[in-house]
Amino acid sequence: MRPLLIVNPRSSGGKTGRLFDEMLTPIRRILGDVDIVRTERPRHAADLSREAALGGRETVVAVGGDGSISEVVNGLMQARDRGASGTRLGIIGAGTGSDLCKTLKLTRRLDSFCTAIASGHTRRLDVGRLSYETRDGQRADAFFVNVLSTGMSGIVVSLVNQSSRVLGNTLAYTMASLQGLVRSRVGRVRCVATLRGERREEEISTRMLGICNGRFFGAGMQLAPMAKLDDGVFDVIDLGSAPHLRFAAVSTGMYTGSHIRHRDVRHFQCDSIELTLLNRDVEQAFFLDVDGEPLGKLPIKVTLEPKAIEVLAPGD
Numbered sequence: 001m002r003p004l005l006i007v008n009p010r011s012s013g014g015k016t017g018r019l020f021d022e023m024l025t026p027i028r029r030i031l032g033d034v035d036i037v038r039t040e041r042p043r044h045a046a047d048l049s050r051e052a053a054l055g056g057r058e059t060v061v062a063v064g065g066d067g068s069i070s071e072v073v074n075g076l077m078q079a080r081d082r083g084a085s086g087t088r089l090g091i092i093g094a095g096t097g098s099d100l101c102k103t104l105k106l107t108r109r110l111d112s113f114c115t116a117i118a119s120g121h122t123r124r125l126d127v128g129r130l131s132y133e134t135r136d137g138q139r140a141d142a143f144f145v146n147v148l149s150t151g152m153s154g155i156v157v158s159l160v161n162q163s164s165r166v167l168g169n170t171l172a173y174t175m176a177s178l179q180g181l182v183r184s185r186v187g188r189v190r191c192v193a194t195l196r197g198e199r200r201e202e203e204i205s206t207r208m209l210g211i212c213n214g215r216f217f218g219a220g221m222q223l224a225p226m227a228k229l230d231d232g233v234f235d236v237i238d239l240g241s242a243p244h245l246r247f248a249a250v251s252t253g254m255y256t257g258s259h260i261r262h263r264d265v266r267h268f269q270c271d272s273i274e275l276t277l278l279n280r281d282v283e284q285a286f287f288l289d290v291d292g293e294p295l296g297k298l299p300i301k302v303t304l305e306p307k308a309i310e311v312l313a314p315g316d
């Protein structure tokens, strides 16, 4: 059966939509015949990939950025919950950030993406299963494959999402990061985590906390330099509760990964975790960033599904 390409024409600021017809020639040369469907709205890629997997499609290829890949993973996981677990994920990275591609060591060139798919080499990735609260207070479920975080990053991702990006992505991210820093608050978060059945419970004071399956987030920052996508654990990174200026210095270390050695930063591993915000007055500063997309708020419950997705990518 031919691979199904799920194309997000709005990714990379609309460039994917404008250039896709040109991309098709090299894609067909390397992959042969493919089926193509373009997304028509946010979350559409999840519906399309779920239906494809339930229909027995062997390979579904996400053509877009981290948001699109995450949506396709959501669809594949929904199908897996209904017994259809045989679909492989391919990636043609066409986003602005492409953090998962960095973690997967996929070279950001169209022919390299296609060659990785055509090679048939796969590896299995852990996936996070998330229960969260929507902004209007309903419980909802989702999956993530890279990084879930809350605190400053949740503010930044919401601002980037709302921005028109007329002045370009880098500027949009820089402006949002500065505003995110100014608006960030210290949350008192009750954390209950388990690792292979061993439970820990504590109250954490933090401006930002990440539950990391992958290593990179926020367009190239290394929130969790030690994270591996298939090791059966989440690396939890707490960036601490320092005053704004010191916190700015700590978070800047994420560009190189040096923040991990800072005394304000804590790291621990778990395979399930529950977070509840105790001081609800700072709720606006504790929305979620789920694989680079804004999505709901605390309280959350996260469990790890080991090696749940098969992805066409080189080995680690």
Ligand SMILES: Nc1ncnc2c1ncn2[C@@H]1O[C@H](COP(=O)(O)OP(=O)(O)OP(=O)(O)O)[C@@H](O)[C@H]1O
Pocket (backbone or CB within 6 Å): 008, 009, 010, 011, 012, 013, 039, 040, 041, 042, 043, 044, 064, 065, 066, 067, 068, 069, 094, 095, 096, 097, 098, 099, 292, 293
């Ligand atoms: N037809 C559509 N119209 C509007 N939005 C869409 C459509 N299809 C998908 N989307 C949304 O586009 C958003 C951005 O997608 P994606 O993350 O793939 O690209 P990106 O932001 O350029 O890349 P990255 O996340 O790697 O920086 C996602 O929130 C997705 O839900």
